[in-house]
Amino acid sequence: MDSHLAARTPPPLSPRKRPRQARAVVTVDAIFEATLQVLLAEGMRHLTTTRVAERAGVSVGTMYQYFPNKQALVYALNERSLETLADRIEATCRACHAAPVNRMVEALIETYWRAKTERPEVTRALYRSVAEMDNTALIESFAQRVDAATTEMLASATDATFTDLHIVNLTLVTVIFGTVRNAFERGVSDAVSHALKQQLLEMCLAYMQAAMA
Amino acid sequence: MDSHLAARTPPPLSPRKRPRQARAVVTVDAIFEATLQVLLAEGMRHLTTTRVAERAGVSVGTMYQYFPNKQALVYALNERSLETLADRIEATCRACHAAPVNRMVEALIETYWRAKTERPEVTRALYRSVAEMDNTALIESFAQRVDAATTEMLASATDATFTDLHIVNLTLVTVIFGTVRNAFERGVSDAVSHALKQQLLEMCLAYMQAAMA
Amino acid sequence: MDSHLAARTPPPLSPRKRPRQARAVVTVDAIFEATLQVLLAEGMRHLTTTRVAERAGVSVGTMYQYFPNKQALVYALNERSLETLADRIEATCRACHAAPVNRMVEALIETYWRAKTERPEVTRALYRSVAEMDNTALIESFAQRVDAATTEMLASATDATFTDLHIVNLTLVTVIFGTVRNAFERGVSDAVSHALKQQLLEMCLAYMQAAMA
Amino acid sequence: MDSHLAARTPPPLSPRKRPRQARAVVTVDAIFEATLQVLLAEGMRHLTTTRVAERAGVSVGTMYQYFPNKQALVYALNERSLETLADRIEATCRACHAAPVNRMVEALIETYWRAKTERPEVTRALYRSVAEMDNTALIESFAQRVDAATTEMLASATDATFTDLHIVNLTLVTVIFGTVRNAFERGVSDAVSHALKQQLLEMCLAYMQAAMA
DNA sequence: TATGAATGAGCGTTCATTCAT
DNA sequence: AATGAATGAACGCTCATTCAT
Known part of the structure; x- marks a missing residue:
């Protein structure tokens, strides 16, 4: 049941790494907050990694250091x-x-x-x-x-x-x-x-x- | 509240035309059925107009005769x-x-x-x-x-x-x-x-x- | 020079048939007038055969009786x-x-x-x-x-x-x-x-x- | 007058970003040159974003980094x-x-x-x-x-x-x-x-x- | 480690044209 | 002769993801 949700490309939904340092925690929190903001302002339909990263004040690359993909981000939130x-x-x-x-x-x-x-x-x-x-x-x-x-x-x-x-x-x-x-x-x-x-x-x-x- | 859902480009969600002829009714039903099938098999994420049309045995163009856009189709369903x-x-x-x-x-x-x-x-x-x-x-x-x-x-x-x-x-x-x-x-x-x-x-x-x- | 204008699909730009009967003349005139109207109201970019036919009060099919394709219509105008x-x-x-x-x-x-x-x-x-x-x-x-x-x-x-x-x-x-x-x-x-x-x-x-x- | 040209969806005709790095300048120039080439070889009618990108040796995505839409590209040229x-x-x-x-x-x-x-x-x-x-x-x-x-x-x-x-x-x-x-x-x-x-x-x-x- | 330019598959949608009725 | 539903190739554009710097 619901196999398609995971089937196509079994996406690793768990965070890539647990933030260990204080700085990382801040970053991750900023990303979470940004995600929520974008979600509220634009809706899931317009939630793009770029927009989230922008609002969080980090680069997309950095975001991908903490979350393996977009789904994982939303999931974690x-x-x-x-x-x-x-x-x-x-x-x-x-x-x-x-x-x-x-x-x-x-x-x-x-x-x-x-x-x-x-x-x-x-x-x-x-x-x-x-x-x-x-x-x-x-x-x-x-x-x-x-x-x-x-x-x-x-x-x-x-x-x-x-x-x-x-x-x-x-x-x-x-x-x-x-x-x-x-x-x-x-x-x-x-x-x-x-x-x-x-x-x-x-x-x-x-x-x-x-x-x- | 939830303004973004409609705000960006208020999409016309009502069907483009009511099917009048018997054939058209059949077509619309086929499209509905196909939409459901694709939804079940692939999930909303992979529900594309092409796939739906294909499964319904009609062309995309025909689909668009009855539904002004993808959202309207899902909505109608x-x-x-x-x-x-x-x-x-x-x-x-x-x-x-x-x-x-x-x-x-x-x-x-x-x-x-x-x-x-x-x-x-x-x-x-x-x-x-x-x-x-x-x-x-x-x-x-x-x-x-x-x-x-x-x-x-x-x-x-x-x-x-x-x-x-x-x-x-x-x-x-x-x-x-x-x-x-x-x-x-x-x-x-x-x-x-x-x-x-x-x-x-x-x-x-x-x-x-x-x-x- | 300008070969591409005609090259791809050498489009027959001359009208398909000269309107012989009074009715046909009226129809063709309506089509011309409609074309101009749409051109004025929507611009070349949005000049579609459907819109022209609609405004002219004829079906697309009829339009194609008098003009072999859209270009020919604009050309004739x-x-x-x-x-x-x-x-x-x-x-x-x-x-x-x-x-x-x-x-x-x-x-x-x-x-x-x-x-x-x-x-x-x-x-x-x-x-x-x-x-x-x-x-x-x-x-x-x-x-x-x-x-x-x-x-x-x-x-x-x-x-x-x-x-x-x-x-x-x-x-x-x-x-x-x-x-x-x-x-x-x-x-x-x-x-x-x-x-x-x-x-x-x-x-x-x-x-x-x-x-x- | 001519309101329809801009009216429908006022398209942003100004470039998305000014090329800052040397590489970017080269890229933008390549895109301009490619646009002209395609225009010459195929005409406006067949000027497609894909074709331009192809000839410029970049991806469509890159093109869209510098020009918000096709019109803006032609306009800039x-x-x-x-x-x-x-x-x-x-x-x-x-x-x-x-x-x-x-x-x-x-x-x-x-x-x-x-x-x-x-x-x-x-x-x-x-x-x-x-x-x-x-x-x-x-x-x-x-x-x-x-x-x-x-x-x-x-x-x-x-x-x-x-x-x-x-x-x-x-x-x-x-x-x-x-x-x-x-x-x-x-x-x-x-x-x-x-x-x-x-x-x-x-x-x-x-x-x-x-x-x- | 962090960046963000580049990628390109893939999408929704349009519309000239055909042809069965 | 007239219709307009059906077609489907083709298009503009997006955005998750990668990787050279």
Whole structure:
């Protein structure tokens, strides 16, 4: 499935080298930032290596020192973004350790919703940029971190136990993430968005209630 | 927002001419089918007008008689697909008119889930193909049809009345559609997928129960 | 010289058939008019057979009944225009038969200047349209008619005889026609244009005076 | 007027970058030379970017580093040619500073006539190549340089003063340039061409005589 | 190590021309 | 005689990638 994504010219998507020196880190960050800027300003369609390099203040050649090809660059940008997101979710989970379930659910929704909404154009640009790449590994890796964190959190709930924690957790996460994305895509107004978030919360709470052992 | 999608050179996305003769209809269908084939086999990245025309058994020139440019072709393909999906949902809603709420929710989930899952590669290819286009209008038009149908259906429920039918309906639809997409993107196995669908149903039922006046 | 103009695909530049019936004449005229319109509105660069046919209210197929190819169409349009111009010049020459030389020269300048200036965009469009065709035959044929007419006129002058009528005539015509074109290309203002015409007249008169036997 | 020439998509006609290194200068020169070659051998109609690049021994991409599009290339070629011509005319004017009027006129005619005639196919090819572009700026710039030079020259004449130097100068230049072009277009033989040049000289001299204060 | 000029395959698109109806 | 859908060669142009400096 999706073989063509990688098939034609199996592109090495991992960075060519990890930046070791301080200068390299700065350079790579500049490149990432430039990529995002171009993505926002011009769209994936007009994201060219030249433009990125220009905006980053380096030469194309230098860019190719850190990323074997354009895809790898975009891939890495998304990777970074997902890692940041996972960080935030893990932080939330840690903060809700041993809290009541309701607070957990609310915190989870709040965190994810805010993360996706605070810079909507960035979210959208990133969604779009990976669309034609095989981002399975990215998603999976993100999912694993999140699942681990939320599972652990839910297991620590002081006011509930779940007979099938695993599926409950998966459901919760999938519904929340999916709903946010869909609300996002529909382009609902802020007011509606807020109401929707409330309803989602209530729905999840009702579900958790029913799912408790 | 997303201005670059249309801004640079507002591309006319509407078909150049409606096929009038039988032959023309066949041609257009062949082009659609070919587009989908190429999309599946090669991915958006390698979807070229030449390749599509070739597979459709027509000349590029002919393609351009019906579609003003490549984007319009892809756009139209997605439009067609969303229209078919809306048709199916409307049919479901009609079939559930004046039924109990539970049956409605179950039918809705079932219909959408099946539609998106029966030919997963097609779904994925289409998701990807529109990613870098401004498909707002498409989404909106689809959403309107669906919202109208589901709202009407829910209002006809024999066993329930909703004080805020509008938001309940929006929530239901957004959650269902979003969850399906997310489950899809995670690439869950069939077994998990099935379980997830069950859980989603239960969650929605719990929500509807709580939402009844 | 200029072999490439005809070399690649020696294009038959003469009309396919002379319109015999009244209807055909109307059609051909419509096509000519349409060609000119498109030329004015869009420029040679965007003069396409489809556009011309559309504006003429006929099908491309019909157009090809009267003109073997696009070049022939443009060629014929210029031919027609030059013929009209030659008509006017001949009329002027006839009107000045047996007049004094000064009146002849003035009339010639006046006629040509007016002809080229009364619809400047048309003049310019036509100049441009033939630029990349071998219009030698056209020019030659026009030149012959004009030379004959002006020679005859000058020979009939009541107040002068020229020892070398032929070269005087050629000089006069070449200078007048060339100057008009050059003034035209420089895009001089109406005021300057008028002054220039006066000066040209004086120059020609001085020349004729000197050239008289 | 002629709005369509620029209107549709105002094409940037100025070179993309000035060649800085020696190698680049060579490259640009090779491209110019190749353009002229192709123009001569195939005509504007068959002047394609690929062909030019091929003949210049560079890749299309390189061509596009120096010229933003095909039109700009042709435009620049004509610009260069007109600049060279203006150089020659200025040199002539300088050489005739403070000379008698007759020598000035003769030198001017001689210079221009020779310049346009020494490589007639080149002249013709260039005339044709700009035909469908907005070369107003080119012409104007050329005219200004020439006008300045000739005006200065005439003003320095030792044997004459002109009450309206400006219009006399304009007339002289327009007549000479126009006549040369027209003689050229008529395709007159060398013998006739020579005679014509003599007559033009006499005509101009007669005019100047009359125009002296 | 960093540069950026050079490459050239490959793309989207046009439009003169044909010919079945 | 008239139509206009179909053709497909040919074009201008882009941009990821390389490599001599």
